[in-house]
Amino acid sequence: MMATLAVLGFDGTAQTLLELALLNALMAYSGYVVVAGGSFSLAFVAFIGLGAYTAAILSLDHSIGFLPALIIAPILAALGALVLAKPLERLSGVYLALVSVAVISVFRVLLLNFDSLTGGALGKSGIRPRIGTQELIVGAVVVVALFALIYRSMVGRAMRLVRADPLVAASMGVNVRRLRLWLFVASAALGAIGGVFRAYYTGFVVPGDYGFELLITLLAMVILGGVGHWTGPLIGAALWTLLPQWLDPLGLWRDVATGGILLLIILLLPQGISGGVRTVVHKARRRFQVRGSSEEEHTIALAEAAADEAGSDMVQPGGDLVRAPAAGLDGLT
Amino acid sequence: MLLLQQIVNGLLIGAVYALFATGLSLTLGVLRIMNMAHGVTISIAAITGVEVAAHFGLPFPLLLIMGGLVGAFVGVVSETIVFGPLRRSRSHDSHSREFSTLLGSLALLTILQSLAQIYTFDYTDDQILRFPTDVFKSRIVSLGGIEVRTISLVMFAVAVVLSGLVWWVMRWTQAGRAARAVAADHEAASMLGIDVTRYAYVIIGSAGALAGVAGILIGIAFNSVDYLIGSAYLLRGFAVLILGGIGSVPGALVGGLTLGLAEGLTVHFIDSSWVDAVAFGLLFVVLVVRPQGMFGKLEVDRA
Numbered sequence: 314m315m316a317t318l319a320v321l322g323f324d325g326t327a328q329t330l331l332e333l334a335l336l337n338a339l340m341a342y343s344g345y346v347v348v349a350g351g352s353f354s355l356a357f358v359a360f361i362g363l364g365a366y367t368a369a370i371l372s373l374d375h376s377i378g379f380l381p382a383l384i385i386a387p388i389l390a391a392l393g394a395l396v397l398a399k400p401l402e403r404l405s406g407v408y409l410a411l412v413s414v415a416v417i418s419v420f421r422v423l424l425l426n427f428d429s430l431t432g433g434a435l436g437k438s439g440i441r442p443r444i445g446t447q448e449l450i451v452g453a454v455v456v457v458a459l460f461a462l463i464y465r466s467m468v469g470r471a472m473r474l475v476r477a478d479p480l481v482a483a484s485m486g487v488n489v490r491r492l493r494l495w496l497f498v499a500s501a502a503l504g505a506i507g508g509v510f511r512a513y514y515t516g517f518v519v520p521g522d523y524g525f526e527l528l529i530t531l532l533a534m535v536i537l538g539g540v541g542h543w544t545g546p547l548i549g550a551a552l553w554t555l556l557p558q559w560l561d562p563l564g565l566w567r568d569v570a571t572g573g574i575l576l577l578i579i580l581l582l583p584q585g586i587s588g589g590v591r592t593v594v595h596k597a598r599r600r601f602q603v604r605g606s607s608e609e610e611h612t613i614a615l616a617e618a619a620a621d622e623a624g625s626d627m628v629q630p631g632g633d634l635v636r637a638p639a640a641g642l643d644g645l646t
Numbered sequence: 647m648l649l650l651q652q653i654v655n656g657l658l659i660g661a662v663y664a665l666f667a668t669g670l671s672l673t674l675g676v677l678r679i680m681n682m683a684h685g686v687t688i689s690i691a692a693i694t695g696v697e698v699a700a701h702f703g704l705p706f707p708l709l710l711i712m713g714g715l716v717g718a719f720v721g722v723v724s725e726t727i728v729f730g731p732l733r734r735s736r737s738h739d740s741h742s743r744e745f746s747t748l749l750g751s752l753a754l755l756t757i758l759q760s761l762a763q764i765y766t767f768d769y770t771d772d773q774i775l776r777f778p779t780d781v782f783k784s785r786i787v788s789l790g791g792i793e794v795r796t797i798s799l800v801m802f803a804v805a806v807v808l809s810g811l812v813w814w815v816m817r818w819t820q821a822g823r824a825a826r827a828v829a830a831d832h833e834a835a836s837m838l839g840i841d842v843t844r845y846a847y848v849i850i851g852s853a854g855a856l857a858g859v860a861g862i863l864i865g866i867a868f869n870s871v872d873y874l875i876g877s878a879y880l881l882r883g884f885a886v887l888i889l890g891g892i893g894s895v896p897g898a899l900v901g902g903l904t905l906g907l908a909e910g911l912t913v914h915f916i917d918s919s920w921v922d923a924v925a926f927g928l929l930f931v932v933l934v935v936r937p938q939g940m941f942g943k944l945e946v947d948r949a
Contacts, residue, residue: 411887
């Protein structure tokens with residue numbers, strides 16, 4: 314019961330908040346993978362649900378525990394993503410977003426209708442033994458460390474370039490289609506892991522937990538933190554988890570305030586908090602001519618700062634819109 | 647006969663899907679806005695409709711017009727505080743602008759839906775509002791053995807007439823031509839002297855108005871209004887959009903009727919709990935087989 318209350322945000326102890334923030338961060342990285350690759354594929358929420366339900370079914374019906382579930386669930390999700398990717402790979406932009414909406418909805422209908430397997434509308438409860446702070450910390454550290462490594466790697470750079478401009482990325486030799494396919498699969502696997510953690514943390518699964526509310530929450534975290542840097546989802550998840558606590562006195566108006574804050578972030582801080590901080594740092598560096606630890610790192614940092622600004626349509630005096638995507642190229646070479 | 651009844655029921659409700667989807671299609675086709683908050687317009691118009699009908703006893707036709715005005719107002723507010731600023735924002739490139747617009751509409755959805763919830767929460771015990779029964783005295787008429795409620799027939803007629811009107815405006819008037827130019831290319835249109843901002847207001851306002859009218863019709867037909875009433879229509883609206891092709895008004899009408907029909911057949915042959923899955927299964931198949939929809943032109947998207 315305490316955990317249920319905690320998940321709903323009623324228990325304000327620091328430890329619970331830490332646990333929730335870690336759990337949210339784990340799930341948010343699944344969304345970050347696709348968004349950071351410039352894709353509109355929002356079906357990762359369904360894969361989080363798939364992971365959670367896999368964990369629940371394995372635990373309750375087959376007595377298979379947490380660690381095996383952490384291996385089985387992402388494999389299932391990755392296979393599912395591979396199957397789904399075939400029809401989806403031709404789509405982009407809003408079409409992809411629309412299909413994602415469809416995937417999330419169909420997933421919910423499946424959960425509701427195969428009740429012998431999923432428990433229907435009531436879901437499944439009594440997943441034991443529950444995990445606590447330690448497991449969540451280990452999980453989050455592993456995932457964040459992974460992203461920190463990827464960020465500096467070839468793949469990380471390719472991701473940022475594809476998001477800034479897919480055409481330029483393709484001309485630089487990045488196989489955009491294949492990169493997005495693997496990001497989609499990775500996002501699904503990662504989402505399933507997040508789902509396993511959630512199932513074992515709360516001890517239950519219900520269909521309503523893996524729908525649009527979760528999608529909005531996780532996207533808000535990713536955007537708040539900023540998609541341009543690996544710390545983004547962590548920052549976003551921490552702040553977005555604390556936010557309801559701070560807004561608690563507002564009562565019913567809390568959700569209105571939440572939406573308003575999200576709107577302000579989108580309008581005023583489109584690169585998120587990590588992007589905003591980086592812009593400030595890079596500007597300061599350039600002004601004071603402070604060099605990075607090595608010449609190469611400095612070049613990359615400058616190129617990335619340029620890439621952040623590169624996509625923006627620069628309005629020329631004549632009123633023509635000129636795109637300047639090529640500025641990010643130095644980061645790859 | 648039961649099958650025929652389900653087919654007719656499906657087609658009648660399909661007209662409302664079409665009405666709602668037409669607005670969704672206009673905003674997406676012309677302005678490239680995937681408006682997740684469009685469904686809430688139905689809820690807000692329906693809730694306002696119940697209040698106005700209860701307090702001022704507005705007759706049915708005026709109620710429809712009022713619903714349209716409320717919907718248009720919601721649209722104009724959305725454009726003013728969310729979509730307009732995002733379209734003009736210089737810190738977004740075209741890709742991140744599309745994404746931010748989607749997120750902005752999600753934020754708008756959260757705000758508007760919570761406001762509607764707060765309003766209905768304060769007002770009634772079960773959070774369900776109902777139109778006074780004398781707003782529209784619906785009867786059941788028998789057409790060759792098939793029973794149809796008169797409200798359903800009115801709903802169908804209003805939807806077809808409004809869709810036809812939108813189609814006519816878009817196809818044959820100067821304003822429609824300008825809107826189509828905006829759809830093809832915002833920058834080129836503005837270079838030709840088309841005031842994109844003004845057309846954005848007109849398009850979003852009209853889309854809101856269509857949803858508002860749909861809200862009143864749905865509210866009266868099912869006589870149960872709550873703050874979530876629009877969300878089911880939002881998802882169906884997207885399905886219709888894909889079925890018919892984005893930006894196509896006749897496509898929205900045919901898509902809406904097709905979806906209604908598919909749902910009717912699902913209820914008859916399978917079970918009503920599978921209705922959603924069939925709608926989205928249909929969507930999925932169309933996207934894979936013919937991504938541009940039944941009436942859409944193939945659009946080559948960058949990368």
